[in-house]
Amino acid sequence: MAFFCGARVRYRELTSCAARIVGKNNKAIITVDQRASPERQRFSIAHELGHWVQDRGQVAVSCRSSDLTPSRLRDFQNDREAAANRFAVELLMPAYLFSEVARNKPVTIETALTLATQFRVSLTAAAIRLVELGSYPALVVCSNKDGYRWSWRHPEIPRSMRVNRSVSRHSVAHSLHLDSVFEAPGPTVVDADDWVNHANVENYVVTEDSVRIGRDSVLTLVWWHDETALSEGRS
Ligand SMILES: [Zn+2]
Known part of the structure; x- marks a missing residue:
């Protein structure tokens, strides 16, 4: 090319x-x-x-x-x-191809890894595209020991929703930062307010899937299984 x-x-x-x-x-x-x-x-x-x-x-x-x-x-x-x-x-990762392959796939690290292999890109690049073009509301967040580094969101996640700037001690990401031998457990249900801040956030849960990337960073996919919680948060 x-x-x-x-x-x-x-x-x-x-x-x-x-x-x-x-x-x-x-x-x-x-x-x-x-x-x-x-x-x-x-x-x-x-x-x-x-x-x-x-x-x-x-x-x-x-x-x-x-x-x-x-x-x-x-x-x-x-x-x-x-x-x-x-x-x-x-x-x-052309949108017309990627959207097709990512359609109705769970927003997990495993899915992102499969897409990364298919499109021959890094896990981070595939995770961002999965959040951008996948079927479900989700966030990808990168953090280090000091907290938030960057995030990317699905178009249905309202702009008013803020991603927390510190890594909650109840999150999987926190355990990965704290303990270098802690093994990532895969998708885990956590309180939504461990990751984001908006109206009614204390009333529901999300699925977090975190892994270490690079020397000191953790990549996290936060997935809204229950989309009604999101629409309540919008109001
Ligand atoms: Zn350049």
Whole structure:
């Protein structure tokens, strides 16, 4: 696909950045870190193609690891890195294919792992897309020991619902942060107010599925089995 767009891909050991693109007229060279995982390399190539599509003709961009993160998708009108990530997500997990495969699937880490394998992307990228395009209201939240890092929500989750900034000590994520040998138990029913804050939140439960990712982060899927609780929260 890169070749079709006029871009050659090189695999090198990169130290000052995670990936880069240099292009002029109709030709570009994309360089990705040869030590990265194949999923990471694919995401990086797709991200650099995003820069190429935006700035075809003349481009020279070096992207840091923090730029190449599927969770950085917001404000893409003003953020070139977020726009390149959005392009990568749409290219690697096209909505028309992903929605079909994710339809009526439980919002769990197991589902996200299956989708990650199918689409050859990272667990995080697949989890975000599952929340974005899946059939059920859900959130994906990334946290570390200090608390909330970022989250992504299903379109039916009202904007008024706030995701908690600290990790509840009753959550599975908290146990994963606290105890490095604690094994993730899989989907677990917890109080909704362990994760979010809105009207009537104390009256219902959600399903939490958390796993460790990277060195110090935990990825959590929060799934509303009972959607009526959500509509009450909206009112
Ligand atoms: Zn970039």
